[in-house]
Amino acid sequence: MNETHNRALKSFVEVPQEHDFPIQNLPYCAFRRPDEEQPRVGARIGDFVLDLKILEHAGYFKDTALGDTHVFCKWALNKFMAQGRAAWHGARARISELLRYDNPTLRDDEKLREKALLPIERVELQMPVEIGDYTDFYSSKHHAFNVGTMFRGPENALMPNYLWVPVGYHGRASSVVLSGTPIRRPFGQTKADDADAPVFGPSRLLDFELEMGFLTGPGNELGEPIPIERAEEHIFGMVIVNDWSARDIQKWEYVPLGPFLGKNFATSISPWVVTMEALEPFRCAGAEQDPEPLEYLRIRHEATKPQSHAGERSGSGVQGSAYDIQLEVDLKTGTLERPHVLCRSNFKHLYWSMVQQLAHHTASGCNIRPGDLMASGTISGPTPESFGSMLELSWRGTKPIELPNGEQRRFIADGDTITMRGWCEGDGYRIGFGECEGKLLPAKGSGS
Ligand code: MN
Numbered sequence: 427m428n429e430t431h432n433r434a435l436k437s438f439v440e441v442p443q444e445h446d447f448p449i450q451n452l453p454y455c456a457f458r459r460p461d462e463e464q465p466r467v468g469a470r471i472g473d474f475v476l477d478l479k480i481l482e483h484a485g486y487f488k489d490t491a492l493g494d495t496h497v498f499c500k501w502a503l504n505k506f507m508a509q510g511r512a513a514w515h516g517a518r519a520r521i522s523e524l525l526r527y528d529n530p531t532l533r534d535d536e537k538l539r540e541k542a543l544l545p546i547e548r549v550e551l552q553m554p555v556e557i558g559d560y561t562d563f564y565s566s567k568h569h570a571f572n573v574g575t576m577f578r579g580p581e582n583a584l585m586p587n588y589l590w591v592p593v594g595y596h597g598r599a600s601s602v603v604l605s606g607t608p609i610r611r612p613f614g615q616t617k618a619d620d621a622d623a624p625v626f627g628p629s630r631l632l633d634f635e636l637e638m639g640f641l642t643g644p645g646n647e648l649g650e651p652i653p654i655e656r657a658e659e660h661i662f663g664m665v666i667v668n669d670w671s672a673r674d675i676q677k678w679e680y681v682p683l684g685p686f687l688g689k690n691f692a693t694s695i696s697p698w699v700v701t702m703e704a705l706e707p708f709r710c711a712g713a714e715q716d717p718e719p720l721e722y723l724r725i726r727h728e729a730t731k732p733q734s735h736a737g738e739r740s741g742s743g744v745q746g747s748a749y750d751i752q753l754e755v756d757l758k759t760g761t762l763e764r765p766h767v768l769c770r771s772n773f774k775h776l777y778w779s780m781v782q783q784l785a786h787h788t789a790s791g792c793n794i795r796p797g798d799l800m801a802s803g804t805i806s807g808p809t810p811e812s813f814g815s816m817l818e819l820s821w822r823g824t825k826p827i828e829l830p831n832g833e834q835r836r837f838i839a840d841g842d843t844i845t846m847r848g849w850c851e852g853d854g855y856r857i858g859f860g861e862c863e864g865k866l867l868p869a870k871g872s873g874s
Contacts, residue, residue: 427706427707428515428519429519429522430450430452430518430519430522430703430704431450431704431706431707432450433450433852433853433854433855435449435450435522435526436449436526436527437449437471437472437525437526437527438525438526438527438529438532438533439471439472439474439525439543440472441471441472442472443854443855444856445472445856445858446849446856446857446858446859446860447470447471447472447473447698447858447860448471448472448855448856448857449471449522449525449526450704450852450855450857451470451700451704451857451858452469452470452471452518452521452522452525452701452704453469453470453663453698453699453700453701453704453859453860454467454468454469454470454478454503454506454554454663454698454699454701455467455468455469455470455475455551455552455554455697455698455699456468456501456502456503456551456552456553456554456555457475457549457550457551457552458549458550458552459477459544459548459549460548460549460550464501465501465502465552466478466479466498466499466500466501467479467497467498467499467500467502467503467506468544468549469521470546470698471525471543473545473546474543474544474545474546475543475544475546475549476521476525476542476543477541477542477543477544478498478517478521479498479499480538480541480542481498481521481524481542482496482497482498482499483499484538486520486524487516487517487520490513490516490517490519490520491509491512491513491515491516492509492513492516492517495509495513497509497513501552502552502553502554502555502556502797503554503555503641503662503699503797504555504556504796504797505796507555507641507642507643507644507662507796507797508643508644508645508796509643509644510643510644510659511643511659514643514662514701514703515703518701518703518704551604551606551697552604552697553602553603553604553695554665554695554697554698554699555641555699555797555799556797557599557602557641557797557798557799558599558795558797558798559596559599559794559795559798559799560596560597560598560599560602560693560798560799560800560801561594561595561596561597561787561798561799561800561801562594562595562597562637562669562689562800562801562803563592563593563594563778563783563800563801563802563803564592564593564594564803564804565592565593565776565777565778565779565783565802565803566775566776566777566802566803566804566805566806566814567584567588567589567713567777568775568806568807568808568812568813569803569804569805569806569813569814569815569818570583570584570585570588570593570803571583571584572806572813572818573817573818576817576821576822589715589716589717589777590717590719590720591786592723592778592782592783592786592787593803594783594786594787594803595684595685597669597689597690597693597801598689598690598693599799601690601691601692601693602693602694602695602799603692603693603694603695603864604694604695604697605666605694605695605696605697605860605861605862605863605864606863606864607692607694607864608864608865608866608867609670609691609692609694609864609865609866609867610691610692610867610868610869610870611628611629611632611840611866611867611868611869612628612629612632612672612675612687612691612692612869613626613627613628613629613869613870614626614629614672614674614675614679614687614688615675615678615679615687616629616630616674616675616677616678617678624678627869628868628869628872629672629673629674629675629688629869630674630837631672631673631674631817631823631836631837632670632671632672632673632837632838632866633670633671633672633673633815633816633817633837633838634668634669634670634671634755634815634816634838634844634846635667635668635669635670635671635803635804635814635815636668636753636755636769636771636804636805636806636814636815636846637666637667637668637669637801637802637803637804637805637814638664638665638666638667638751638753638773638801638802638805638848639664639665639666639667639695639799639800639801639802640661640662640663640664640702640780640784640799640800641661641662641663641664641665641699641797641798641799641800642660642661642662642784642794642795642796642797642798642800643659643660643661643662643796644659644660644796645660645793645794645795645796645798646660646788646793646794647793648791648792648793649791649793650788650791650793651722651785651788651789651790651791652784652785652788652794653722653785654722654723654724654725654781654782654784654785655726657780657781657782657784657785658702658781660784660794661702661780661781661784662699662701662702662796663699663700663701663702663704663705664699664700664702664705664751664859665695665696665697665698665699665700665799665859665862666695666696666753666846666847666848666859666860666861666862667693667694667695667696667799667801667802667862668693668694668695668844668846668862668864669689669693669801669804670689670691670692670693670694670864671685671688671689671815671817672687672688672689672691673688673817673837674688675687675688676688676689692864693801694862694863694864695799695862696846696848696859696860696861696862697860698859698860700857700858700859704857705749705751705850705857707850707852707857708749708750708751708850708852708857709745709746709747709748709749709750710746710748710749710750710774711745711746711747711748712725712746712747712748712774712776712777712779713748713774713775713776713777715777719782722785722786722789723782723785723786725747725779725781725782747779747780747781747782748773748774748776748779749773749774749850750772750773750774750850750851751772751773751774751848751849751850751859752770752771752772752848752849752850752851753770753771753772753773753805753814753846753847753848754767754769754770754771754846754847754848755767755768755769755770755814755844755845755846755847756768756844756845756847757829757835757838757842757843757844757845758842758843758845759829759833759839759841759842759843760841761831761833762829762830762831762833763830763831764830765845766829766830768816768819768827769811769812769813769814769819770811770812771805771806771807771812771813771814772805772807772812773802773805773848775805775806775807775808775812776802776803776805780800780802783800783802784800787800804818806818816835816836816837816838817837820835820836820837823836823837838866839866840866840867840868841865841866841867841868842865842866843863843864843865843866844863844864844865844866845861845862845863846861846862846863847859847860847861847862
């Protein structure tokens with residue numbers, strides 16, 4: 427860990443305690459200034475966005491590993507992500523330095539500060555990354571077990587491959603949308619168990635999936651796998667992902683090739699890309715894996731300690747391939763007074779870690795490119811409060827969720843809003859992801 431992680435570090439930009447975006451975080455975004463058509467790259471501090479294009483043009487990154495490469499004037503993060511770890515660290519260290527309370531460079535240059543630091547309400551957030559490919563894993567054993575139990579019973583819940591293969595499928599990048607984008611209830615084929623033939627119509631079992639995704643940095647050549655020891659060099663940062671799912675469409679279509687229309691209508695991501703460097707203090711041991719994975723998926727030096735603490739800043743660094751990220755999902759309906767918390771989970775509950783996912787994904791020689799999105803799969807924990815989908819929370823609709831105003835939900839209703847939050851709790855500060863939110867609109871042609 428380095429100076430950017432120092433928990434005593436303060437910015438001249440005031441950031442309240444418990445705020446998602448203190449100087450230790452500095453996530454990236456793409457945004458539009460009120461006076462500019464073209465999006466550009468920024469970093470978040472407190473309730474402000476720091477315009478990195480302006481700083482780049484003023485030469486503030488020239489003496490970092492970025493050198494003369496212009497990456498922040500682009501309309502998404504891809505070019506920056508392609509530069510690799512030394513450049514990522516150089517940029518973060520410089521941004522952190524410029525925002526420090528005791529550095530006059532930006533603090534006392536009123537003209538530059540006015541131009542470069544924009545109140546969050548004055549910017550329009552954009553998709554942070556041009557996502558070339560989207561892969562969705564299935565890495566929560568608890569989730570796989572729950573879903574398997576519902577459909578096959580507890581004895582056959584886990585498929586025979588589950589503890590050997592980080593299972594995943596290739597998703598659809600074109601329908602990944604920014605938090606806040608409304609989601610249309612999709613149409614598709616569904617078939618009731620006792621019906622002779624399927625029908626075509628709006629999905630009736632619309633669900634969320636609480637996931638997190640990592641975004642890739644430098645790619646690999648086609649035919650050249652990324653070995654697990656080098657996987658971290660290819661992971662830039664993370665976002666919250668809601669992998670909206672139409673359970674009834676999925677159920678009818680998924681054999682033998684996996685999900686199709688049940689998943690391809692929308693996937694939401696949060697706008698702030700939190701870097702792996704910012705998450706470093708929150709590394710922790712991953713799930714115990716039994717059987718031991720095959721050689722190419724084996725992680726060496728997994729910590730024996732169950733969890734790290736951000737306060738411990740020993741030079742040896744924290745080991746582990748998982749991250750302690752708390753997650754929460756809430757529901758707003760047209761009539762609820764306050765949002766209702768549906769579940770609380772944690773990213774560390776996953777069975778397969780990100781480096782294993784990436785090593786497996788590329789083991790065939792498949793190439794990744796800067797800006798690919800790799801989502802975790804639904805992050806369910808071991809307890810019913812930590813289940814990461816309506817399918818599990820209402821146990822396939824058999825146990826309706828009771829809301830405080832007497833309403834019930836088995837799945838998501840038209841007009842409902844689902845909001846996901848994620849954060850790491852540090853010693854005196856938090857590293858937050860902000861929100862990933864989406865409101866469900868009625869199917870096309872049925873009302874509004
Ligand atoms: Mn999913």
